[in-house]
Amino acid sequence: MGRTAGVLVVQRIAAGLVENNQVTGALKQFPEKGEQHDALLSMPADAIAGKIVEAVSAVAGGQPLAALGVGFPGIIRDGVIEESPNLQQIKGFRLQLALEQMLAAGGSRFPVRIYNDADATAAGIAATRGVLHKLNRVWTLGNGVGFGRYPWAEGTWEGGHSVVTLDPKEQFCGCGGRGHLEGFLGYRAMRMRFLDLEPEEVFANAKTGDPRCVEFVSSCHRALAAATATSIHMDGPGPFYLTGPNAKWIDIGLLDRLVHEMVKMSPLQGSRTEVIPPNDDLGIIGAAVNAERATAA
Numbered sequence: 001m002g003r004t005a006g007v008l009v010v011q012r013i014a015a016g017l018v019e020n021n022q023v024t025g026a027l028k029q030f031p032e033k034g035e036q037h038d039a040l041l042s043m044p045a046d047a048i049a050g051k052i053v054e055a056v057s058a059v060a061g062g063q064p065l066a067a068l069g070v071g072f073p074g075i076i077r078d079g080v081i082e083e084s085p086n087l088q089q090i091k092g093f094r095l096q097l098a099l100e101q102m103l104a105a106g107g108s109r110f111p112v113r114i115y116n117d118a119d120a121t122a123a124g125i126a127a128t129r130g131v132l133h134k135l136n137r138v139w140t141l142g143n144g145v146g147f148g149r150y151p152w153a154e155g156t157w158e159g160g161h162s163v164v165t166l167d168p169k170e171q172f173c174g175c176g177g178r179g180h181l182e183g184f185l186g187y188r189a190m191r192m193r194f195l196d197l198e199p200e201e202v203f204a205n206a207k208t209g210d211p212r213c214v215e216f217v218s219s220c221h222r223a224l225a226a227a228t229a230t231s232i233h234m235d236g237p238g239p240f241y242l243t244g245p246n247a248k249w250i251d252i253g254l255l256d257r258l259v260h261e262m263v264k265m266s267p268l269q270g271s272r273t274e275v276i277p278p279n280d281d282l283g284i285i286g287a288a289v290n291a292e293r294a295t296a297a
Helices: 043-059 093-107 117-128 187-193 197-206 211-235 252-262 280-296
Strands: 003-008 012-017 022-030 070-074 074-076 080-083 111-116 134-141 145-150 239-243 274-277
Touching: 003 043, 003 117, 012 043, 012 280, 022 043, 022 074, 022 280, 043 093, 070 093, 070 117, 070 280, 074 111, 074 239, 080 093, 093 111, 111 117, 111 187, 111 280, 117 145, 117 239, 117 280, 134 211, 145 211, 187 197, 197 211, 211 252
Parallel strands: 003 070, 070 111, 134 239, 239 274
Antiparallel strands: 003 012, 012 022, 074 080, 134 145
């Protein structure tokens, strides 16, 4: 691939140059590490777009780019952020058009493509592992739960909102829906469920045998296994990756056993799960890879 820029927007904006499926040079971030980590929550949509352009311009250093790929949380169609529960002010914003216009005003003209942040991470994993010819899926476990897929394909792919229980009391998901995976594994949802404990305490207490916490941790694993099994039944077997700040709480051995209990047709067996530490580089690389491939098609 050529000289492409990638951007990942989650709690902060992180931009970098990508060449040969790896980040070259230093990343540009807003806000900088150590500064207010929730600055984007109160920032207007056009201001967020402006910060993305500033970061891209900084890493480009005045040199031409083949394309820009942006990984952004939410439902994204044709460059429009149709829904973004964690950055609600940007709902309906034409991010691709805004970036193209801002870049053009500064004298830079190149294709811009917008992807869901989890899709960008899935592409980054495939690129850095040399498996761009294979199906890869990723669960991102943080304040919410994201689902990413590579190769990128048209669709909503809001796997974090997979229905994993019919219990009408399960309504902790940030979107307000009942029985969703995010209602179990989303950080916000766990805090709502355990008003007397932080999520870190819940998982720590489960290890000491606290019955309430043990039961919840078991339910978390079953919920994630159910959503994974649903994806396998719809899209076929293959590797699944877990990343994000809360992936460390998942017992991979238990999760794989539960998935095996739920997927019994022999052509669909053989999937595996692996935890990958949180890494902005993966989303940046994946956004750039997807953009480069889209513009070359």
